Amino acid sequence: MNISHDTSATNSSLVQPKSYSSVKVTKAAQIIAIVIGSGALFLGALDFSINVNLPLFRSDLGETLVSVQLIIIMYHGARSGMGFIAGGISDRFGIKWPLGAGIILYTIAVGLISLQDSLNPIVLLRIPQGIGVAILFTLAPALVSRAVGQDHKGLALGVTLGSMGLGTLAGTLVGGYLGQEIGWPAIFWARIPISIALLLTLVFALNGTLAKPVENRETQSFDLYGSIVLFATLFIFVLSVSLARVEGWLSPLPITLFWVTIILGWLFSIARKRKQFTILPDGLSSFPGFKSGALSNLLLTIASFVMWFLFPFYVADVMGRSVFTLGALLALMAGMNFAGAAIAGWLSDQIGDRTVTFTGAVITSIGLVFIGSGGANPTMTYILTATTVIGLGFGIHQAAVYALTLRKVPSQHSGVTSAALTVSQTIGTVISIAIMTSIINWRLSIPETSFVEAYKFAHFIVALVAIIAGLIVIKPKTGRV
Secondary structure, eight states: OOOOOOOTTTOTTSOOOOOGGGSOOOHHHHHHHHHHHHHHHHHHHGGGHHHHHHHHHHHHHTOOHHHHTHHHHHHHHHHHHHHHHHHHHHHHHOSHHHHHHHHHHHHHHHHHHTTOOSHHHHHHHHHHHHHHHHHHHHHHHHHHHHHSOGGGHHHHHHHHHHHHHHHHHHHHHHHHHHHHHTOTTHHHHTTHHHHHHHHHHHHHHOOGGGGSOOTTTTTSOOOHHHHHHHHHHHHHHHHHHHHHHHHOTTSHHHHHHHHHHHHHHHHHHHHHHTTSOOSSOTTGGGSTTHHHHHHHHHHHHHHHTHHHHTHHHIIIIISOOOHHHHHHHHHHHHHHHHHHHHHHHHHHHHHOHHHHHHHHHHHHHHHHHHHHTOOSSOOHHHHHHHHHHHHHHHHHHHHHHHHHHHTTSOGGGHHHHHHHHHHHHHHHHHHHHHHHHHHHHHHHTSTTOOHHHHHHHHHHHHHHHHHHHHHTTOOSSOSOO
């Protein structure tokens, strides 16, 4: 497939396709875009119900804790590989129909998963579900970014991203209840009505400028071969890291997959330099805030995701609390994510994206130090406070870093730019689980080291990572971004 080279992102003096910022978007259309974007992120975030129901999968399917983790591994692999493809398609052909396809694929996948009674088909169906979620998480922020001008983009993105916190909260509380009272299939089929409502809203409410491609972009061919290679590279990388955690970093399968990733990445890089692969536009890394925003997003995800796979063991094994208590604490964190995102969106428009992004990272770091220093007998007030701080900090950082990365990007590249944030978050999740689990196991291998001590050590490390995530967005120049 012969693809023309797109140089519009590298030289502002060249003639560029008309962007949405130069076309009037009505207030009603902006509200519709925010509603649809928020709904898409809410729907995708409901998958956090998986985390609280893993024990049910293990017992009902007769599997081990290691084997049921394939449900998560394949999902994240598909998410990481599809982000840039979804962004590239939307940048050329518009957001409406790719987003609709993502909703349909997601809905079919969760419906079929709810009908299964064995692990293997569930694992396979998690691939199309992950592809669907990647489309939702990529195109929802891109849609809002295209709909809203620079001066109010922070607030709009903050409100939209806050819906992820609400989805996480609902997935944790409602998903936990449905799994316990009805069974794990309920956490999948219960999403179908929400998916249908979102799809109908998209089809009938999103019209006009926002439903169309940026002018002149739809005539450009799509880089199919580059998309396939990029998908395979990211998918296999996520599998290699995930399997290294399960089977060991020096095991043959993870090492083989690492080498395959390196080879595919090298081939993609060579083909891109020769203008054969154009799924990633030239000059992508030169967009204001892109490099620092994507890297900060990756690092803070690595730091904060310990709350989803280490904190549950601390609550259950050290504090001796119930699953309900754990669910309530995670729901509190998710609720504070929503509050933090809403506040940060408005603040970013007022005092600048970088300042707010840095502040969110520092607050998250402080919370991680507190939660890691609770010791063997922490009070519930102490844990509630620390959880609140972490949730607030992450929400602030997430909204601000999206505003930083998307605020000044040309509208014709908002899809692939949003994809960079989606992919960095997915890869950060996988790296966090793999590396921090390995660090915990290493510390526990030292004689007379308790889980509490290893837990504290790991949290001090991720607190430092969170600080670095904030420092890299600091820029000596004045100005918003």
